[in-house]
Amino acid sequence: MMAAEKGAAQNSIAAYERDLEQFLQFNNLGLKDSIHKADIENFLQDLHTRGFTPKTIARKLSAVREFCKFLYSEKIIADNPASNITAPKQEKPLPKFLSIEEIKDLINTANQSNDYRIRRIAVMIELMYATGLRVSELVGLPNNAVNNEKGLITVLGKGSKERIIPIAEHTQMILAQYKEVRHEFIKKNSSSPWLFPSVVAMDGHLTRDAFYKDLKKLAAECGIYPSRITPHVLRHSFATHLINNDADLRSVQKMLGHESIGTTEIYTHIFKQKLLKTIQQKHPLGSLGCKKEKEDEE
Numbered sequence: 001m002m003a004a005e006k007g008a009a010q011n012s013i014a015a016y017e018r019d020l021e022q023f024l025q026f027n028n029l030g031l032k033d034s035i036h037k038a039d040i041e042n043f044l045q046d047l048h049t050r051g052f053t054p055k056t057i058a059r060k061l062s063a064v065r066e067f068c069k070f071l072y073s074e075k076i077i078a079d080n081p082a083s084n085i086t087a088p089k090q091e092k093p094l095p096k097f098l099s100i101e102e103i104k105d106l107i108n109t110a111n112q113s114n115d116y117r118i119r120r121i122a123v124m125i126e127l128m129y130a131t132g133l134r135v136s137e138l139v140g141l142p143n144n145a146v147n148n149e150k151g152l153i154t155v156l157g158k159g160s161k162e163r164i165i166p167i168a169e170h171t172q173m174i175l176a177q178y179k180e181v182r183h184e185f186i187k188k189n190s191s192s193p194w195l196f197p198s199v200v201a202m203d204g205h206l207t208r209d210a211f212y213k214d215l216k217k218l219a220a221e222c223g224i225y226p227s228r229i230t231p232h233v234l235r236h237s238f239a240t241h242l243i244n245n246d247a248d249l250r251s252v253q254k255m256l257g258h259e260s261i262g263t264t265e266i267y268t269h270i271f272k273q274k275l276l277k278t279i280q281q282k283h284p285l286g287s288l289g290c291k292k293e294k295e296d297e298e
Helices: 010-026 037-049 054-073 100-111 116-131 135-139 169-179 208-221 231-244 249-256 266-282 288-297
Strands: 152-156 162-166
Touching: 010 037, 010 054, 037 054, 100 116, 100 208, 100 231, 116 135, 116 152, 116 169, 116 208, 116 231, 135 208, 135 231, 162 249, 208 231, 231 249, 231 266
Parallel strands: none
Antiparallel strands: 152 162
């Protein structure tokens, strides 16, 4: 159902499977056993006791909810035991992002390498930062996804939903240059449908894990703490810098592939913090309170 009706990605399906197996094993339940509200509540309490974060608990509850909803819709169970169970409240942390200078440093450092693999990372960083792609979307891009004539890239995102993202001329030029050396990553006398092919990966294209590891190594070379960078940080950087430069929120939402505008609005909080800091530092009345205190002391 998740694959055929909802178009869930394979990674999402695998995560649901792990979470459901954990729930069933905790309660010593089989697929044909009845599920009760207490089973779900006890499972959530155990996760909380073991120190799982509210975000992780909410994700696992989502899997159980979806499962119970499916069982109820198929008339396998008489009522839905998960219908009135609420997820734990969770604070949304502000997205981490890199500065424009740090992004440029990563790209320039990678471009100076004599290793084709490292220079390819520069292309991938540039493309990710220019489009806000998810890492799974990036590594799985077909070779024909980029239309340089129209300056567009076609992406198949979550739920198999297609979106089209404009790419700047500089990024188009970088991709055109990369395609001249793309054959270095394909077996001799062979072809590949992927933009970023791999001769060792089972799927035929560079894996998320390989990109993640190369990105960490590159960050260390640039003097950036590896803990500060992940592929998703590049996506956050794309959105943050657009919002900070007055990009339309709806446009950013479409480029990121967010279903809800609420998900995109998290980036406006970063902008508000920046704006508040600017007002405090630059506005003539920003330090009025401090001046008044000094006058009172005198």
